Amino acid sequence: MTREVPVGTADDLAPGQRKLVFVDGGSIVLFNIEGQMHAIDNSCPHNGASLASGPLEGYMVRCPAHGLRFDVRSGCMQGAGGLKLTTFPVRAVEGKLLVSVMETPASIQA
Template sequence: MAQADELLPGQRKLVFVDGRSIVLFNIDGAVHAIDNSCPHNGASLANGRLEGSVLQCPAHGLRFDLAKSCEPGSGSLCPRKFPVQEVEGSLILQVDSASAP
């Protein structure tokens, strides 16, 4: 999928896993992976403005804190997140373990 050293802090990378478009963000050394689809209307999040850990959807301006998890039943719109692990220098994405929006 991706090598850990090709995604430096502040960078992002669009990847495709099992036909799904996913965006990886390196925020202060922690890699976050989300569906490349805004939960509001499906717009691509890959080019959204990132300020710290907060990503802004380019379509309607919704903001998502990638470093925080959404609370179930909170009523907040949250992008689907995927666990990421670094194994021997490679970033491994666990698509089947996605947290629901």
């Protein structure tokens, strides 16, 4: 099951900008690319390095640790059979940015 978590306002993220947010003890990087919002896990699936400061070339973010490149739209690494990072649906509702995340036992309240 998923839930939507508010992570700021749409005005916080102009085209070409990124923002690091913290949700349920993890971190997510939001990107505004040409007016479209994208959200990825901040942890590279190769060795856990932070992707928040990785260079962005079009829709491809490069891991600063080892240079692996991932498409922020799909999470897929370039090439067949590569690693994949977690992406999150993100949308603006009434000026607020909402990221959809999976429910975890710790985030479910009785």
